[in-house]
Amino acid sequence: MFDHEDELFDRVVEHLKRPVHVDPTLDGRVMAEIGDGSARQPGPAAAAWHWLVTPRRFSLSPLAGMTAAAAIAAFLVLRGPATPTGRPTTFQFVFVAPQASSVSLVGDFNDWDPTRSPMTAARQAGLWSAVLPLDPGRYRYAFLVDGVHWQPDPTAPRAGDDEFGVPSSVVTVGGT
Amino acid sequence: MGIDDVGMSDAELVRQVLAGDAAAYAGLVTRYRGRLGRYAVHMLGNREDAEEVLQDTFVRAYRSLGRCDEPSRFGAWIYGILVNRCRTAGARAARRRRMFVHDEQALDGPTGSNQVERADLDELVRWALRRLPLDHREAFLLKYVEDLEYEEMALLLGVGVSALKMRVKRARDQLRIILQEAERV
Amino acid sequence: MSGRAFGLAAFLALAVPQAAVAQDPRLGRLDAETRTAVTALLDSARAGGLPTEPLLDRALEGAAKGAAKEQIVAATRRLAGHLARARDALGTKASPAELEAGAAALRAGVDSTMLSALRRSRPRQSLTVPLAVLADLVTSGVPADTAARAVLALAPFVGDDALIEFRRDVDRDIALGAPPAGAAMVRGGSILDAFSQGDRPSNPPPGPRRP
Numbered sequence: 128m129f130d131h132e133d134e135l136f137d138r139v140v141e142h143l144k145r146p147v148h149v150d151p152t153l154d155g156r157v158m159a160e161i162g163d164g165s166a167r168q169p170g171p172a173a174a175a176w177h178w179l180v181t182p183r184r185f186s187l188s189p190l191a192g193m194t195a196a197a198a199i200a201a202f203l204v205l206r207g208p209a210t211p212t213g214r215p216t217t218f219q220f221v222f223v224a225p226q227a228s229s230v231s232l233v234g235d236f237n238d239w240d241p242t243r244s245p246m247t248a249a250r251q252a253g254l255w256s257a258v259l260p261l262d263p264g265r266y267r268y269a270f271l272v273d274g275v276h277w278q279p280d281p282t283a284p285r286a287g288d289d290e291f292g293v294p295s296s297v298v299t300v301g302g303t
Numbered sequence: 304m305g306i307d308d309v310g311m312s313d314a315e316l317v318r319q320v321l322a323g324d325a326a327a328y329a330g331l332v333t334r335y336r337g338r339l340g341r342y343a344v345h346m347l348g349n350r351e352d353a354e355e356v357l358q359d360t361f362v363r364a365y366r367s368l369g370r371c372d373e374p375s376r377f378g379a380w381i382y383g384i385l386v387n388r389c390r391t392a393g394a395r396a397a398r399r400r401r402m403f404v405h406d407e408q409a410l411d412g413p414t415g416s417n418q419v420e421r422a423d424l425d426e427l428v429r430w431a432l433r434r435l436p437l438d439h440r441e442a443f444l445l446k447y448v449e450d451l452e453y454e455e456m457a458l459l460l461g462v463g464v465s466a467l468k469m470r471v472k473r474a475r476d477q478l479r480i481i482l483q484e485a486e487r488v
Numbered sequence: 489m490s491g492r493a494f495g496l497a498a499f500l501a502l503a504v505p506q507a508a509v510a511q512d513p514r515l516g517r518l519d520a521e522t523r524t525a526v527t528a529l530l531d532s533a534r535a536g537g538l539p540t541e542p543l544l545d546r547a548l549e550g551a552a553k554g555a556a557k558e559q560i561v562a563a564t565r566r567l568a569g570h571l572a573r574a575r576d577a578l579g580t581k582a583s584p585a586e587l588e589a590g591a592a593a594l595r596a597g598v599d600s601t602m603l604s605a606l607r608r609s610r611p612r613q614s615l616t617v618p619l620a621v622l623a624d625l626v627t628s629g630v631p632a633d634t635a636a637r638a639v640l641a642l643a644p645f646v647g648d649d650a651l652i653e654f655r656r657d658v659d660r661d662i663a664l665g666a667p668p669a670g671a672a673m674v675r676g677g678s679i680l681d682a683f684s685q686g687d688r689p690s691n692p693p694p695g696p697r698r699p
Binding site for chain 3: 233235238239240241263264265267271277284285286287288290291292293295297299301
Binding site for chain 3: 367370372373380383384387390391394457458460461462463464466
């Protein structure tokens, strides 16, 4: 294991392995703190509600304005209290494209079918949104603008393997 | 305490605690206090910090006992909590510039301010350990003192086995140099 | 039953599994050549016990984006390979979602030993989110070793929401100019600090009832 000729080193290791005295009253202090019960933690639902109502900040991509159709993408998540395991979570996707006449949300969750999740134009000019229930998992997706231009979500993680020459984004949905 | 834990396995004690018998946890504290305390003392360099971290570790472990997936491996599981608490405490102490020396130049040889007096082995050992970088000290203690396998260390520290072997080797080499310097003083 | 009718019935019985695959309407979105190649990959994956849905999704993504047949088949085949390696690392009981996330992590450059280590650290809880977060961190520029270390340190103690939040925070820090490795270690460290000081992250993994 180590150099047997190094006697000082061996002595050091042997010394380190000796039992170390720990204050025996530690046991009592630990049990007292446990028995105190003063640190009851909030339950998962309360923690998730706090998460839901905490304002979220969105960073806008410097890519904004690069194309006529897609300026900025923002990704909003609105979800109910945390689900125990396996139940779908509702996600809202938002895309800002003032010049677009149509935007579709396309991804693993709808078999990459551009007709399945057309986004709805909101009253505010250029704001498109779609709401989907998503089971726990990881999904690749992108926005299809005017049926022609593929745009990733600049504020979401990239899929990493842009094997088709057009980048995609990923969304991960928790279940525990 | 009312508990004879000589014949009770970790898994049995954990199950008792989870079933509502909080007093059974004392058996686990008594069982692991010494060994966890040894690591904490050597890692942090002083008993006061070590006992504070130790108490916190045991309390955290109790509160999250439901997440111990394999009660028979309670020891390894609580070890993970201890290692992380020691890292936090160690980093905090480093910021206070109280104990730890990260200055690479300090390893080149004893200077006037770092020169160690000829002292007993305990003082020498503590001084030598303090001069190791935190991650090297951690790896060295887990391997040579706590006798963990590299695979166990990899799980605890989240570092690959190859990287850990390198850290342990470097720690060993550095300690040898440090000890040789001390011998010449 | 006449011999001929029996023969026909037998033929139909044998042909049904293939017909079921070939008749998946989604495969109709592929051109004939691509469909044949992808169907063969799906059959092979199914025979090997791998999930086919991620493979079909990959092929459909390629079709939707107008990719050539060669690209679609290569991408699907590559994913099948990663799914197989993920299954080797995570075990045969890994769920399709875990395998898909594991494949993404492998594709990003994470070593398969890290997947196995993650499995050991969370033996009874889903690894889908930890693996997905790991893949995303590496894709964002965090070195694979650092990302794996951070996720391995966090996964036993925090739940999926906290891991996703961690990844978002790291991404935000990187976007603001922080070095990826540093961002991951600082954010991960602060979560562990908060955990050890008693702040409970949202949605810790479920387990037996707490004392």
